[in-house]
Amino acid sequence: xxxGIIGTGYVGLPTGVxxxxxxxxxxxxxxxxxxxxxxxxxxxxxxxxGLEELFAKNIANGRxxxxxxxxxxxxxxxxxxxxxxxxPHPVTHEADLKYIYAAATELAEYLTDxxxxxxxxxxxxxxxxxxxxxxxxxxxxxxxxxxxxxxxxREGFAVRDFFSPDRIVVGTNSERAANxxxxxxxxxxxxxxxxxxxxxxxxxxxxxSNAFLAMKxxxxxxxxxxxxxxxxxxxxxxxxxxxxxxxxxxxxxxGIGFGGSCFPKDTMAMAYMGHSVGATMELIETTINGNNKRxxxxxxxxxxxxxxxxxxxxAVWGLAxxxxxxxxxxxxxxxxxAELIKKQVDVVAYDPKAMKNACQILGDKISxxxxxxxxxxxxxxxxILTEWKEFSxxxxxxxxxxxNRKTILDFRNMLNPKDALALGFEYQCIGKKIG
Ligand code: NAD
Numbered sequence: 001x002x003x004g005i006i007g008t009g010y011v012g013l014p015t016g017v018x019x020x021x022x023x024x025x026x027x028x029x030x031x032x033x034x035x036x037x038x039x040x041x042x043x044x045x046x047x048x049x050g051l052e053e054l055f056a057k058n059i060a061n062g063r064x065x066x067x068x069x070x071x072x073x074x075x076x077x078x079x080x081x082x083x084x085x086x087x088p089h090p091v092t093h094e095a096d097l098k099y100i101y102a103a104a105t106e107l108a109e110y111l112t113d114x115x116x117x118x119x120x121x122x123x124x125x126x127x128x129x130x131x132x133x134x135x136x137x138x139x140x141x142x143x144x145x146x147x148x149x150x151x152x153x154r155e156g157f158a159v160r161d162f163f164s165p166d167r168i169v170v171g172t173n174s175e176r177a178a179n180x181x182x183x184x185x186x187x188x189x190x191x192x193x194x195x196x197x198x199x200x201x202x203x204x205x206x207x208x209s210n211a212f213l214a215m216k217x218x219x220x221x222x223x224x225x226x227x228x229x230x231x232x233x234x235x236x237x238x239x240x241x242x243x244x245x246x247x248x249x250x251x252x253x254x255g256i257g258f259g260g261s262c263f264p265k266d267t268m269a270m271a272y273m274g275h276s277v278g279a280t281m282e283l284i285e286t287t288i289n290g291n292n293k294r295x296x297x298x299x300x301x302x303x304x305x306x307x308x309x310x311x312x313x314x315a316v317w318g319l320a321x322x323x324x325x326x327x328x329x330x331x332x333x334x335x336x337x338a339e340l341i342k343k344q345v346d347v348v349a350y351d352p353k354a355m356k357n358a359c360q361i362l363g364d365k366i367s368x369x370x371x372x373x374x375x376x377x378x379x380x381x382x383x384i385l386t387e388w389k390e391f392s393x394x395x396x397x398x399x400x401x402x403x404n405r406k407t408i409l410d411f412r413n414m415l416n417p418k419d420a421l422a423l424g425f426e427y428q429c430i431g432k433k434i435g
Contacts, residue, residue, distance in 0.1 A: 001025070001184060004073035004080040006103045008035060008066065010046055010158070010261065010327060011120055011151050012083035017051060018162035020058035022187050028066050029073040039066040047326040047353045050159040074110035079184060081149070082107075082131075083120040086265075093268035094276075095124050104131045108138035115142075116177045118149035122206050122266055124273050128171070128199040145177035148199045150206035155260065156324020167193040171202020207273070210266040211284050216251040217258040218287045221294055224254035224431030234431025235413065254431040256385060256411045257294040259332035260321040264291075295332050298411055299339030301428070305407050306345070306380050313346045313404070315379035317372060318386025318412070320354035328357040333385035336411075341365050350375040352388050373398055380405045387412040396423055 001024045005016045008030040020026040030036050035045050042059055044052055058064035067073060074080055084099035100121060107117070117135070119128060132146040148171030153161040168188065170181045178196055185194060197205070224234040234254045242249025258264070267288050274281035306312035321331035328334050331354075340347050347366040351358060355368055369375035372394050376382050382403065384391055392414040400406055400423045408420055410429040417434050420427040427434050 001078040002076055003027070003184075004029065004077040004107075006030075006070065006073065006080065006082050006107065007084035007099070007121070008039065008045070009083065009085065010048075010155055010325075011153065012081070013039075013044075013046060013055075014048055014051055014153065014158035014162055015081065015083060015120065015151070016064060017054050017058060018159070019184075020064040021054050024063065024184075026058075026064050027073040027077070028064070029068060029070050030066075031068065033068050036066045036068045048158045049156060049324055054159065070106050071110045074107045074115075075112055077115055078180060079116045079118055080107060081118050081120045083151070085261075086121050086123055086269075088265040088268050092272060093265075094272040095122070095265070095269040097123065097127060097130075100127065100131065101134060104134045105138055108135040108142060111135070111139055111142040111144055113143070114176070115144045116180045117144055117146045118181075119146065120149055120151045122150065122210075122262065122269075123148075123203060124207075124269060125200050125203045127203065145172060145174040146199075147172035147174070147177050147181070148202035148206075149181070150202060152206075152209070155327050156322060165192050167195055169195045169197065169202050169205050171197055171199035171205075173198060207266055207270045210263055211270045211281075211287070213251050214258050214263040214267050214291070215283060215287045217255075217263075218290050218294075220252045220254045221257065222290070227431045228433050231433065237431075253387075254413070255332075255387075256298045256336060256430075257291045257332040259330045259335070261327060261329040264288075264330045295335040296339060298332075298336050299343070302336070302340060302381060302383055302409055303343055303345070305409065305426070305428075309380050309405070311346060312380045313348065313378060314340060315369075315376040315382045315403075316347055316349040316366075317351075317375065317382065317384045317391050318388055319349055319351040319358040320386050320388075323386055323388045326353040326357050328354050328361055331386075334358065334361060336383070336385055337362065337366060348375050348379065351386060352390055354386075373402060377402045378404045381407040381409060383409045384412050384414050387414060391415075396420060396425070400425065 003019050003024050003026045005012045005028040008028045016026045016028040038045050082103050084103050086095045089096040128146050128148050150169055227234040238252035241247050242252050267284050271281045271284050319333050348369050349366055350369040376399050406425045408425050408427045413429045
């Protein structure tokens, strides 16, 4: 099949690479010329585990191409995937659909034969109808169906999730479009659940899923607070809870709050949608407020251990919103750092993959280190904010020698508390009182 992909970011690029690997002819387009120039030159524009090899292979065999010319991606395509951003509106926090409508407006004129327009972007309920009307008004003779095809990939696992999805949800009432999707996803037949639902249900499934996962994270963080006061250990509690199949063991890692480019904006958009239709979203609103509070509390915990030090220096390990990605958008680690900057704390940070993105956001407001050890040199406290495996493999005895004051706030529970205590560290983690 010929597939056009509009938007070559964290969703569009791995999806394009995956569909090319399955044997399709994929043309990816983006409005950012530098991105397309890099991709054309064989340079990946995002970091994703396992993406590089498949990317290079499918460029070499000619199945994967890149262009800034939308006509080339859309003309003659069987399926056009829209994978542009849907950021929160700065004032109302609803999903801002300007990129979606701009893409739909532009693609309309290039539709030739029957085409399935599949919305991969996370969009509010009813957006499918709006895209349909927009395209019809721009190109009244075009033959097409607009379907909802929500994306469930996790950054850091995008390649794995593409090839082994938990489910593929298709929102459409068109039998013709459904058949095209069955053909496209034939390689997954018998291996994954393919669910066909109405377009509005499909659009809701994406938001309802993300809001639920965000609530699960907020819930375990609340339990972690309880454990710290009650003498229980949240890791043990989560393990015991997770063995119950009704609960499941995923998303029960207590930490510094959820973040990333999806959960914060999707929970806000869901709350907004609820208000618009007159259905209050109290659990979701509590989750949003609680999560914002949690990030501030984490920064306050850091400040409380350095409050007696003049010009304190804090080393931060981890800036990406989670491990396995260079994405810093809405990263809770960045929010904690931002709170520390506000409190005039001198921060030196290191992240294995996200330094470039973090630097674009924070600029010279903090200093950057080349590795874990140079970050902690002369620091009064070390704060671990992203769960990169390399942090748990660090030689703590070297860290102990380099630091000015031996204090660790392990907000990702990466280290063995016994090792830290044995080396004389003052050590705190999440959901368990140490010492
Ligand atoms: P992104 O910002 O990484 O990529 C979007 C790309 O679209 C950008 O490169 C941008 O330049 C391009 N673009 C915008 N308007 C365009 C236009 N008119 N023509 C061509 N290109 C255009 O965003 P993302 O993280 O890939 O997210 C895309 C959508 O997928 C969002 O709705 C998001 O909520 C959803 N989603 C994201 C994830 C994730 O983990 N990132 C997971 C599931 C769903």
